[in-house]
Amino acid sequence: MPDTASVDEPGSGFVEVADRCWVARPAPGHVNVGLVGGASGLLMVDTSSSGRAASSVVEHVRSLGAGEVVAIFNTHEHAGHTSGNSVVSQAYGGPRIVAHDAARTLSPTEAFSSARVVDLGDRQVELLHLGRGHTAGDAVARVPDTDVVLVGDLVAGPVRNGPGEGVPGFGDDCFLLEWPATLDLLLSLLGERSVVVPGHGAAVDRAFVDEQRGKVGTVAETVRDLASRGVPVDRALASARWPFPTEHLGRAVGRGYRQLPRSGRRLPIV
Ligand SMILES: [Zn+2]
Numbered sequence: 001m002p003d004t005a006s007v008d009e010p011g012s013g014f015v016e017v018a019d020r021c022w023v024a025r026p027a028p029g030h031v032n033v034g035l036v037g038g039a040s041g042l043l044m045v046d047t048s049s050s051g052r053a054a055s056s057v058v059e060h061v062r063s064l065g066a067g068e069v070v071a072i073f074n075t076h077e078h079a080g081h082t083s084g085n086s087v088v089s090q091a092y093g094g095p096r097i098v099a100h101d102a103a104r105t106l107s108p109t110e111a112f113s114s115a116r117v118v119d120l121g122d123r124q125v126e127l128l129h130l131g132r133g134h135t136a137g138d139a140v141a142r143v144p145d146t147d148v149v150l151v152g153d154l155v156a157g158p159v160r161n162g163p164g165e166g167v168p169g170f171g172d173d174c175f176l177l178e179w180p181a182t183l184d185l186l187l188s189l190l191g192e193r194s195v196v197v198p199g200h201g202a203a204v205d206r207a208f209v210d211e212q213r214g215k216v217g218t219v220a221e222t223v224r225d226l227a228s229r230g231v232p233v234d235r236a237l238a239s240a241r242w243p244f245p246t247e248h249l250g251r252a253v254g255r256g257y258r259q260l261p262r263s264g265r266r267l268p269i270v
Pocket of ligand 1: 153
């Protein structure tokens with residue numbers, strides 16, 4: 001279980017969260033950048049939110065002395081996680097860039113639909129698409145030998161000086177109704193000692209993911225329930241209790257209503 005000190009921002013410097021698995025959280029953006037080390041080099045998981053942040057990340061990778069970046073994996077296509085791709089790529093002579101094939105705004109050299117293995121010599125990293133949730137192209141990086149999973153924005157980690165838990169990124173491209181099942185599949189990969197690195201915030205454990213899955217599931221079920229009772233979408237937020245502050249849920253509810261099968265909707269109550 002990560003201690004509370006790890007909630008503090010580690011900045012550009014890498015903190016080792018498990019054997020040869022490091023995380024940095026460079027400003028601006030404070031997006032987690034993961035690094036997995038093997039005998040033949042490093043896999044970088046997400047590349048920060050700007051070229052400037054990525055330059056500082058590259059400096060810190062060099063000072064780590066753990067090898068060269070031989071592959072980049074993007075957990076999804078959002079700019080906050082991919083904007084350092086070109087800087088990191090240039091610094092390391094064009095390592096392969098891997099992402100799910102629904103991460104359409106990227107032009108990765110390698111796309112996969114369900115799974116891909118990155119061989120780092122003495123360890124294999126599994127890249128897995130567990131389903132849609134935060135975006136259509138979410139994928140996670142799993143390091144089986146040390147039980148670490150880097151999950152991008154499928155999970156929102158604890159935020160500094162905040163209420164303790166980040167709110168999942170319910171944006172215009174999320175798949176609210178599918179997100180709970182995707183987290184169920186993630187949970188099936190986790191044990192009591194697993195270390196889960198979210199896209200933002202400190203590393204968490206299985207119990208944290210389980211609790212957040214419950215809340216995301218509640219949002220999805222509440223949308224189903226309201227729609228099935230004919231509550232119009234513009235009255236949905238005011239018509240139920242929600243597990244997250246409602247200012248974060250407008251898009252989630254709108255997306256959820258649109259993604260319901262026709263049989264799940266009723267004519268509005270007048
Ligand atoms: Zn995102």
